[in-house]
Amino acid sequence: MLTRRLRAIGRLSAQDEMMISTLRWDVVDIPPRTDFINEGDIQNRCCLLMEGVVVRSNFTRSGERQIQSVHIPGDMPDLQSLHLQRMDHYIGSVSHCRVGFVTHESMLRVLDGSPKLTATFWRETLIDASLYRAIIVRNARLGSTERLAHFICEMWCRFHAVGLTDRTGFAFTMTQEMVGQVLGLSIVSVNRSMQILRSEGLMVWDRGRIDVLNWSQLADLAQFDPSFLHLND
Secondary structure (H helix, E strand, C coil): CHHHHHHHHCCCCHHHHHHHHCCCCEEEEECCCCEEECCCCECCEEEEEEECCEEEEEECCCCCEEEEEEECCCCCCCHHHHCCCECCCEEEECCCEEEEEEEHHHHHHHHHCCHHHHHHHHHHHHHHHHHHHHHHHHHHHCCHHHHHHHHHHHHHHHHHHCCCCCCCEEECCCCHHHHHHHHCCCHHHHHHHHHHHHHCCCEEEECCEEEECCHHHHHHHHCCCHHHHCCCC
16 A cells, blocks of 8 residues: 555655565554544654544544544555654544554665655655645635535545545545544534535435545536645546
């Protein structure tokens, strides 16, 4: 999954892929709705999401959660811990997840041996920042239905980039409550927006799966420009 993700944002040589294959992962199964990295933790390893969906979150003093980003297989949501070891947010599972952990020492050894790989991982962190900028505009300036449409378009592109879509859709296990925490909306607003998109024949979100029925109209409604994802294709 890591190689798929890096191929989607850059070009890897056979030697780069061989160096990635030398990494040794401690693979762990994590149950749903479990924070496995906590704010304040000091990390000495990075994680790779192999199966499932995880989110980055922060909480208010009263316990309200804001989900800041959603991560899918192939993502390394705590890559920043290579250089910012104290975590400033939580990382938790949405569904059952399989996560691989690799030590910072091992990652740095591989990166020290390949300037091209180092640049590719640097590009990954810059894309992460680009995604945050798009989220700020989406949540601050778009209406609720447009926000949801934009989120669905983003997820489609990211799942497609790592080969996890079929002809019309992909598996996606987030609840309406969690989607609301991503978009800054109430459950009522999320549900209403889903019904509008369904009634207009743009998408269906049912039983842990999203099907996009009319990409061009959905993207137009969302004012969606995929360039912020910086994908090769």
